Amino acid sequence: MYSSQGDNYLYDQVAELVSGMIDNGTLKAGDRVPSLRKMSKQLQVSVATVMQGYVNLEEAGLIESRPQSGFYVRSRPRVDPAPPKKTNPRALPRPVQFGNTVETIFSLANQPDIVPLGIANPAPELLPVRALNRALREVISRDPEASVSYTFAPGNSELRRQIAFRSADLGCEVAPDDIVITTGATEGMAVALQVVAKPGDIIAVESPTYFCGLQIIERLGMLALEIDTDPQDGMCPKALARALESHPVKAVLSVANFSNPTGGLMPEANKAEVVQLLARRGIPLIEDDVMGDLYFGNSRPRSYQAYDREGLVITCSSVSKTVAPGYRVGWVLPGRFRQQIAHGKQLNSSASVSVTQMAMAEFLRGGHYDRHLARLRRACREQIERLRYAIGEHFPAGTRASRPQGGSTLWVQLPRGVDSNVLYQRALAAGISATPGTLFSATGKYQNFVRLCAGHPWSERIESAVKTLGELADELSLGERV
Amino acid sequence: MYSSQGDNYLYDQVAELVSGMIDNGTLKAGDRVPSLRKMSKQLQVSVATVMQGYVNLEEAGLIESRPQSGFYVRSRPRVDPAPPKKTNPRALPRPVQFGNTVETIFSLANQPDIVPLGIANPAPELLPVRALNRALREVISRDPEASVSYTFAPGNSELRRQIAFRSADLGCEVAPDDIVITTGATEGMAVALQVVAKPGDIIAVESPTYFCGLQIIERLGMLALEIDTDPQDGMCPKALARALESHPVKAVLSVANFSNPTGGLMPEANKAEVVQLLARRGIPLIEDDVMGDLYFGNSRPRSYQAYDREGLVITCSSVSKTVAPGYRVGWVLPGRFRQQIAHGKQLNSSASVSVTQMAMAEFLRGGHYDRHLARLRRACREQIERLRYAIGEHFPAGTRASRPQGGSTLWVQLPRGVDSNVLYQRALAAGISATPGTLFSATGKYQNFVRLCAGHPWSERIESAVKTLGELADELSLGERV
Numbered sequence: 001m002y003s004s005q006g007d008n009y010l011y012d013q014v015a016e017l018v019s020g021m022i023d024n025g026t027l028k029a030g031d032r033v034p035s036l037r038k039m040s041k042q043l044q045v046s047v048a049t050v051m052q053g054y055v056n057l058e059e060a061g062l063i064e065s066r067p068q069s070g071f072y073v074r075s076r077p078r079v080d081p082a083p084p085k086k087t088n089p090r091a092l093p094r095p096v097q098f099g100n101t102v103e104t105i106f107s108l109a110n111q112p113d114i115v116p117l118g119i120a121n122p123a124p125e126l127l128p129v130r131a132l133n134r135a136l137r138e139v140i141s142r143d144p145e146a147s148v149s150y151t152f153a154p155g156n157s158e159l160r161r162q163i164a165f166r167s168a169d170l171g172c173e174v175a176p177d178d179i180v181i182t183t184g185a186t187e188g189m190a191v192a193l194q195v196v197a198k199p200g201d202i203i204a205v206e207s208p209t210y211f212c213g214l215q216i217i218e219r220l221g222m223l224a225l226e227i228d229t230d231p232q233d234g235m236c237p238k239a240l241a242r243a244l245e246s247h248p249v250k251a252v253l254s255v256a257n258f259s260n261p262t263g264g265l266m267p268e269a270n271k272a273e274v275v276q277l278l279a280r281r282g283i284p285l286i287e288d289d290v291m292g293d294l295y296f297g298n299s300r301p302r303s304y305q306a307y308d309r310e311g312l313v314i315t316c317s318s319v320s321k322t323v324a325p326g327y328r329v330g331w332v333l334p335g336r337f338r339q340q341i342a343h344g345k346q347l348n349s350s351a352s353v354s355v356t357q358m359a360m361a362e363f364l365r366g367g368h369y370d371r372h373l374a375r376l377r378r379a380c381r382e383q384i385e386r387l388r389y390a391i392g393e394h395f396p397a398g399t400r401a402s403r404p405q406g407g408s409t410l411w412v413q414l415p416r417g418v419d420s421n422v423l424y425q426r427a428l429a430a431g432i433s434a435t436p437g438t439l440f441s442a443t444g445k446y447q448n449f450v451r452l453c454a455g456h457p458w459s460e461r462i463e464s465a466v467k468t469l470g471e472l473a474d475e476l477s478l479g480e481r482v
Numbered sequence: 483m484y485s486s487q488g489d490n491y492l493y494d495q496v497a498e499l500v501s502g503m504i505d506n507g508t509l510k511a512g513d514r515v516p517s518l519r520k521m522s523k524q525l526q527v528s529v530a531t532v533m534q535g536y537v538n539l540e541e542a543g544l545i546e547s548r549p550q551s552g553f554y555v556r557s558r559p560r561v562d563p564a565p566p567k568k569t570n571p572r573a574l575p576r577p578v579q580f581g582n583t584v585e586t587i588f589s590l591a592n593q594p595d596i597v598p599l600g601i602a603n604p605a606p607e608l609l610p611v612r613a614l615n616r617a618l619r620e621v622i623s624r625d626p627e628a629s630v631s632y633t634f635a636p637g638n639s640e641l642r643r644q645i646a647f648r649s650a651d652l653g654c655e656v657a658p659d660d661i662v663i664t665t666g667a668t669e670g671m672a673v674a675l676q677v678v679a680k681p682g683d684i685i686a687v688e689s690p691t692y693f694c695g696l697q698i699i700e701r702l703g704m705l706a707l708e709i710d711t712d713p714q715d716g717m718c719p720k721a722l723a724r725a726l727e728s729h730p731v732k733a734v735l736s737v738a739n740f741s742n743p744t745g746g747l748m749p750e751a752n753k754a755e756v757v758q759l760l761a762r763r764g765i766p767l768i769e770d771d772v773m774g775d776l777y778f779g780n781s782r783p784r785s786y787q788a789y790d791r792e793g794l795v796i797t798c799s800s801v802s803k804t805v806a807p808g809y810r811v812g813w814v815l816p817g818r819f820r821q822q823i824a825h826g827k828q829l830n831s832s833a834s835v836s837v838t839q840m841a842m843a844e845f846l847r848g849g850h851y852d853r854h855l856a857r858l859r860r861a862c863r864e865q866i867e868r869l870r871y872a873i874g875e876h877f878p879a880g881t882r883a884s885r886p887q888g889g890s891t892l893w894v895q896l897p898r899g900v901d902s903n904v905l906y907q908r909a910l911a912a913g914i915s916a917t918p919g920t921l922f923s924a925t926g927k928y929q930n931f932v933r934l935c936a937g938h939p940w941s942e943r944i945e946s947a948v949k950t951l952g953e954l955a956d957e958l959s960l961g962e963r964v
Binding site for chain 2: 100103106107110121124127129130132133136137140144145146147148149150151152153182183184186187190194199212215216218219320323324325326327328339342343344346347348349350351352353354355356
């Protein structure tokens with residue numbers, strides 16, 4: 001619901017107040033919501049503003065209007081699905097064999113007329129488009145030649161300064177000269193893996209884990225070893241310790257902050273434990289921190305990097321999930337591997353694009369980032385909540401859904417026997433995208449799981465798509481029982 | 483000397499007329515150049531314009547002014563260095579082992595205060611900076627959200643349409659849907675090599691060859707096999723045929739149009755011969771065509787792609803050497819490997835930056851490219867000529883220099899025994915960059931060669947740097963003789 005206009009901010013305030021009253025039990029199903037006039041007085045905003053806030057809540061399915069009478073809390077109570085249990089992949093190291101599956105799924109899912117439950121990026125209306133375009137115009141006016149010229153590795157120095165400045169939020173201190181700019185975090189992870197491991201080497205990952213990391217492991221001819229993972233707390237340190245004893249793990253690729261797909265957040269003590277565990281064995285840890293700024297709690301969780309004393313943690317991040325997917329601005333905090341990472345980046349795609357580095361540096365320097373993030377976090381949290389409740393309402397009994405503590409993705413466990421690849425196909429035929437669970441494992445697990453994304457503002461169209469998905473899942477689970 | 487202002491165009495006209503008269507013998511050393519007034523009348527331009535054209539010629543070392551008397555053709559005749567001979571590397575396939583050498587050399591050479599004889603990109607003043615920035619502003623105004631959003635593989639459709647449209651210049655026909663956009667040609671070549679070969683496989687290359695290709699071969703753990711190459715005519719088809727009989731060559735990586743470093747142009751018959759030779763054996767040919775538009779002759783040479791009937795030629799190109807190095811806009815014409823190349827590109831760095839693709843599409847659509855290229859070609863040809871004559875004048879006897887037919891690089895053979903790595907070090911200490919010949923071979927050949935680049939408008943500063951380089955080379959060759 002956020003846009004750069006101040007009015008939307010006010011509508012949000014109204015909606016949040018009421019949704020808070022529903023959440024904490026002040027308002028129960030069937031209760032009348034405070035009148036427009038009363039709320040207008042209380043919040044010191046116009047009646048029209050309150051009205052719009054209520055309309056938004058109605059669209060989101062929380063309240064309903066009754067003619068001549070006002071707004072009421074919807075009579076059907078929210079159903080809060082239970083989260084999936086801790087995984088126990090018990091897998092051996094094995095090659096990833098996706099082939100073109102991921103591209104096929106995404107090329108079909110990225111049509112503009114498809115309801116985008118398969119896309120983890122924030123909708124354009126949630127992005128600071130105007131501020132970015134302003135920054136872009138500003139930098140090309142100020143330095144017309146720079147945008148056309150090469151920016152040699154390790155990348156734009158002002159951008160590196162801004163990233164270094166913000167690294168305090170991650171709980172660590174990184175000098176601008178240590179940072180290597182990459183074309184998105186994808187390139188950072190690929191280069192980092194190539195620096196620390198060779199084809200045939202074993203890489204430990206979460207289970208489920210983001211398919212992008214698995215695809216890189218596939219391309220580099222490495223083996224993935226899936227580790228027990230809690231949808232809430234992330235990779236299980238004890239399970240990782242056991243795996244290190246059984247297998248010659250060469251590196252760990254992990255997301256501590258807001259796993260894609262589960263939205264889980266690793267407790268700080270677990271991060272410290274994993275970093276120490278690996279330090280004792282001299283094993284590098286490649287961290288994907290692209291979701292780290294999208295926390296729903298009170299403060300930014302630390303990254304693994306904060307606990308590293310040995311220079312073994314390589315943190316990859318980007319602005320793709322928070323500010324500008326199309327800018328492809330990413331970076332690596334390379335620990336002790338600075339020289340090799342800079343070299344590998346150079347070989348992988350030479351310099352990165354100049355003008356988006358310049359514009360992003362300008363955007364960060366202008367102090368827009370924190371304000372934007374605060375709004376985006378609120379939007380993601382709200383969208384995820386709506387999605388969870390809609391699943392509770394529309395999906396077959398026994399469906400579970402993760403309880404994300406950040407990010408924009410939800411991990412949904414369908415009743416046993418429901419094949420999410422079939423669900424994906426049928427959903428697509430109905431104009432809805434979703435991501436089958438099997439993409440989040442190297443071993444074909446999670447067939448009855450699906451990842452749903454909440455990067456878009458809640459709307460009737462999305463609510464209705466979730467309902468359709470629920471019906472399709474129901475058909476599939478009935479078919480299974482027959 | 484070119485800039486976007488019309489005046490410079492007029493100065494160039496003056497300079498070209500006079501330099502043409504010197505070239506064709508109308509004006510000889512010591513002759514008086516036509517007076518300002520006469521030339522002004524003849525060309526219908528102002529006396530001030532002629533004066534500036536003459537001053538430019540003077541700076542370029544072709545004419546000299548004598549007080550109270552006018553301009554005269556310089557009395558010392560131009561020395562035209564002989565080209566280096568055909569190479570005969572007689573090498574076995576072997577791994578490339580550059581390590582960080584290339585980065586070290588370039589990080590030192592890319593300081594702004596260094597005379598840039600080591601940099602192959604055109605100087606910013608030769609690039610269409612204003613038109614590009616205009617295109618950039620235009621696209622973000624027209625579609626504010628698109629620049630911030632992902633552009634999924636195979637890339638911006640209007641850009642692919644423009645590239646397809648221009649592929650007729652290469653002598654081939656490529657559909658927009660076949661083209662895959664990459665982050666520069668570097669990424670295209672890396673992805674293409676990964677698609678057609680595996681670690682340990684043998685890749686045939688020219689000798690000398692562009693170090694960027696060798697670096698990719700190194701990173702992918704493949705082996706380079708150097709083939710006899712004529713500095714003028716490129717890779718020798720007979721030598722390639724022999725190599726194919728002795729070694730299980732998995733792919734060929736070749737530059738037919740304006741080799742970097744030699745500037746050589748492969749005759750059309752040789753291109754056809756190489757393509758047919760490889761087609762008979764089903765061996766893919768990866769072509770680096772980034773210099774193809776920088777021809778000094780009357781028309782754009784064809785690419786290997788024009789002779790391909792089997793879909794075995796993969797053409798990689800970009801705008802980095804012609805329009806906008808900092809945009810990192812490259813593309814692949816993938817032959818029969820379209821799906822694998824698109825997949826590999828996706829894995830390598832996911833989507834490419836949106837806004838530079840949009841701006842480049844707009845630039846091409848606006849018809850700016852051909853006008854810009856015509857000027858850039860004239861500038862490069864002139865700069866290369868000046869560089870060759872300056873080498874003839876200032877370098878030790880016995881120095882040879884290639885005779886580029888396009889591009890912006892010159893391959894210089896120093897007297898036997900001169901170590902170009904020492905020359906590079908001493909030049910750097912004197913504030914001049916140059917590229918040691920050993921970077922152009924996997925086998926440490928070409929120690930007494932150096933690549934010099936002519937991407938910058940000729941100036942006294944550059945003339946003086948070439949003189950210094952010549953003196954340094956002279957010292958080294960004397961040291962050798964002692």
